[in-house]
Amino acid sequence: MRPSGRKTDQMRKISFERNFSKHAEGSCLVKFGDTHVLCTASLEDKTPPWLRNSGKGWVTAEYGMLPRATGERMKREAAAGKQGGRTQEIQRLIGRSLRAVVDLEALGERQITIDCDVIQADGGTRTASITGGWIALHDCLKWMEARNMVKVDRVLKDHVAAISCGVFATQPVIDLDYLEDSAAETDANFVMTGSGAIVEIQGTAEGTPFTEDEFLTLMRLARNGIGELVTLQKQAIL
Amino acid sequence: MRPSGRKTDQMRKISFERNFSKHAEGSCLVKFGDTHVLCTASLEDKTPPWLRNSGKGWVTAEYGMLPRATGERMKREAAAGKQGGRTQEIQRLIGRSLRAVVDLEALGERQITIDCDVIQADGGTRTASITGGWIALHDCLKWMEARNMVKVDRVLKDHVAAISCGVFATQPVIDLDYLEDSAAETDANFVMTGSGAIVEIQGTAEGTPFTEDEFLTLMRLARNGIGELVTLQKQAIL
């Protein structure tokens, strides 16, 4: 029995609020239940140094948490003077995941930065960031298309979305909330495209190592969930 | 004529959304027009080191801006590795302003941290932070009162609110938005209590220095505006 009463293959209520931010070229407040992440896309008319004169652009991501997004207040990273290892890991993952569905040449020598700021956290902030970040990226490309800078369909090759699965109280379940996440024996994040291809898998045994069968069960749960997320993304950008 | 069409003594639409955050002991999303600041109050059961065994508590504030809260994306301070001078100035101001209406002995040996994170910026983020921070602080004390830790009325001696005034296109105006702020010749922030006493005045001539008369006009505008803000705070906490 899950603390939230959800079924093992039931994700939390998912919503996307587009154009949340007045200033950004694309933005989306994504909610996976009580996990709320503001994703904004910022366009810059130049690439990072290592791509200059390559004809290619870049998509990168930064991730942050408001200090009281969590149950206990965390130290503000700006005050601490550096981003922690977890933050860096997550923002690298978001960037890689989004780039997997972007044609960087079709983007041209520009950079889009996806900022994912967690307003409220209840587990699954990285998967919400990827899923909502895709919407912000899409809307930024729409903004560019309206100015004849790119064709959305040539730059954005597919959807990308992500979900966590894990073994909670011996049961494989999807979309772990904080209570489940902190008690889970095993925890895996899956990032997949709209066509079902795998972009990234991160599986970690927090306690006991897991078997291949357990892992395959989690992957099946994830495949279904990501299918639903892609459907929701499609409805959101209609 | 103000860009927004407002009258010289007309503030933007102000709103307070209490309990915005699931986790914090007190929280408030404050809006001054398109300036949106999330204020959370976090209670800790110990004071900073210099107050240990003094019988007194402490109220402090931290301030941050999401990178794309503004028209152009700003570098994330956590990634830059330090908080800029402007950030530090503002968070020190918020902390001093709130402490001016708190009885630190009645609070007891505890610390309340008010985090003010700007979700969207359109001028006046520091005055919105103080005004909304007071609500978050109040609600945190209510939370404590419900647990028999303090009496709100003994800790919180008065309201405190803040507003900016400035000379825009030769006219003294209240509650400058970003367009006005960047063009203003003179700019002053006023922090006052519910009973009309002055907590903090910061007046700066960006271009031409200003006369005492101009300054007094700004102070009169501020006094009226802060009166309204306090009324709105009172309605909000009913």
Added chain:
Amino acid sequence: MRPSGRKTDQMRKISFERNFSKHAEGSCLVKFGDTHVLCTASLEDKTPPWLRNSGKGWVTAEYGMLPRATGERMKREAAAGKQGGRTQEIQRLIGRSLRAVVDLEALGERQITIDCDVIQADGGTRTASITGGWIALHDCLKWMEARNMVKVDRVLKDHVAAISCGVFATQPVIDLDYLEDSAAETDANFVMTGSGAIVEIQGTAEGTPFTEDEFLTLMRLARNGIGELVTLQKQAIL
């Protein structure tokens, strides 16, 4: 009764020692009683990046305290690895105050950095820095005039000087020394030009908030004191 025996409207003994430094283009050791600040002006033949090709120059300030300028040794900021919030606030104030009387176009694409280093502190270091910094800036411009780089009178539009006032033991007094400053209920710093216009006002209630009347009394005291400071500046640069 003030600890120093001064009258309420009596400033400490003020002196300016020009050309204190062998190397700087302009320099001044300014003393407000036991507060001693070395102000040097350093000319660079280029502007900060954001003014390049704008035809305008820049005046900026940096502030520091020797570790044992104070009663208790303070941690050296260079060893701590960063400038504290107070330092940044003060150096931003000094820079803004001096720029208020400089015609940046007449200066041309150059930068002048005013370093204000507190050799000994006894309250009022920021106001001494502004008042002495003006002398260093003036002498730097004289140095440039002697080399046909600028006309002093076209760049430097007016004097600027600063003083603190506060309510000490219920009495409004001018030019607080450390003993008064640490006990004052209210504390305001005023920066004004030679012609009496206001450049900056920073009023803070350390304890009880203050009334408008109290504030106006402090402003009157400041206006007189700054008048005297400007007279002393004029004598110093004869």
Added chain:
Amino acid sequence: MRPSGRKTDQMRKISFERNFSKHAEGSCLVKFGDTHVLCTASLEDKTPPWLRNSGKGWVTAEYGMLPRATGERMKREAAAGKQGGRTQEIQRLIGRSLRAVVDLEALGERQITIDCDVIQADGGTRTASITGGWIALHDCLKWMEARNMVKVDRVLKDHVAAISCGVFATQPVIDLDYLEDSAAETDANFVMTGSGAIVEIQGTAEGTPFTEDEFLTLMRLARNGIGELVTLQKQAIL
């Protein structure tokens, strides 16, 4: 055809040189072909603060690369003033992987730090670090057993080893060297125990996302390779 002429399921020559370091409680120079990593285990007689009085110990890891371990000299992280995101990701992975086979209660309130320093890099430094780190950890526990501090068999529950697999030139291959790694379309790191359970999976599509079948092929390759690595570990500690 692999650049090294290896078969698709053939790992590089693996070797472990135990007791490489005179000072460390356990140490091992591990070589996966031209990738050489020095792993040392350092015992401290106290736990990190969050475990104090918990009866439990801790195993953690740090990772570094000598600046010229690579084809182009990289900036020294100590000189840069911080560890990069990649470094943090890797050292967190090593730590988690080793802890998966350690009984922290049986270790008692002590900390063992595994330092993995890459002397020479040719791809697969993180998997070599985990595999060699296990030897260093084992030898540290032996050192402790000789002093009656622990029983090795009670603390160390199993072997752990790691290998990378990827799709290079459309072929799934094991143990990618640098040439393969930089050209691979897909890249996955697997960490498994001696009994074949999964500790960590990290799969990343660098270019085209991959299918579930491709992934399962990589996992099969990894399972066999890790089996061999565990056999080599067993021979090494005889």
Added chain:
Amino acid sequence: MRPSGRKTDQMRKISFERNFSKHAEGSCLVKFGDTHVLCTASLEDKTPPWLRNSGKGWVTAEYGMLPRATGERMKREAAAGKQGGRTQEIQRLIGRSLRAVVDLEALGERQITIDCDVIQADGGTRTASITGGWIALHDCLKWMEARNMVKVDRVLKDHVAAISCGVFATQPVIDLDYLEDSAAETDANFVMTGSGAIVEIQGTAEGTPFTEDEFLTLMRLARNGIGELVTLQKQAIL
């Protein structure tokens, strides 16, 4: 011919201004010609952690330069966020030199910090710092003696002073000023006690390596100069 017209064995005019600082337990403005260093001694009633409960005290030094102490303004180390290698080298040298004549047990569990801040630089700042730092240390111990905390003669075992010598235009000369220092082929700093024993020697060939004979000539010059410095120290503390 030396640029200053001095003879090869002639030091610059040396002076010590004791009690320069109102607050410090000991202080001295030392001048070696145009090199001016403010040395302050600050007493703390506790030792660094590694000496706790050892019965011994500690003497340490910090060194800094005002940004415009030099011909060209240098970046402020506090703003740069760290102390440079040269600064650290010098402050470690000052500390070691002073400790060489201190009986740390007779000092008791206290720390004295000697801050050496260069107000104006013209070569030889580190040797001036050591020579003047000894005066500040002596006066701090006098201050302590007056409070029955220590006996000066039991803590301070001897004088210590320092001078630079170098080969300038093929001539061995003493007490190099900036012009000589920047052109010197060889440069050596000597630290010796009142009784003529050697505390520290740092000889560096900037250009051509030097012979043993050249080095011995420099050491003879230094021995005489330090003899004079000690005489001046004795007069200063009368």
Added chain:
Amino acid sequence: MRPSGRKTDQMRKISFERNFSKHAEGSCLVKFGDTHVLCTASLEDKTPPWLRNSGKGWVTAEYGMLPRATGERMKREAAAGKQGGRTQEIQRLIGRSLRAVVDLEALGERQITIDCDVIQADGGTRTASITGGWIALHDCLKWMEARNMVKVDRVLKDHVAAISCGVFATQPVIDLDYLEDSAAETDANFVMTGSGAIVEIQGTAEGTPFTEDEFLTLMRLARNGIGELVTLQKQAIL
């Protein structure tokens, strides 16, 4: 009697292992007994900014210690976020020492970085670094000569090597190991060229200051030892 049983003028077993690193243009694992330092030379085709368009090149050094090179694990400098004062002192010394025998004009506008990383420490790491660094530098120049970039003999004017001497248990001894170093009353490092000229002398009295005679004895020991080191360098590069 020395702890190692060596005679007072007997150095430890010295060895140079050239081409230790697959990637570097020059490399050498140098051993002075149990002190093992990996020296690599990395060539870059540009100079530091201050030499641009000067026709001159640069040789610089960086120094590091693996955390467990020592008896007790030291904090990793990359994790601490900065290089300590000792590290900076040593790497500046290595760079100066090597530059003393390099013709920077003959090198041309290129930079060679000598990284000296201590794999295992047992005293004398800085002198081993200089002595082994010379081999790495030599081999880098050979690599360049093979590509017609320079003539080794025109760039490298002489050998340079270094050794420490000290007074241990009242006896002057050469090449102190860790046990001797930590107990030595006096400690001096000598850097000399193949022709016997002095490049750098650093003598420090850890406890009692030393006499000139003692110092001269140490210098004689060093001269002989460095003669041997240069002979070994010559054999190594045959």
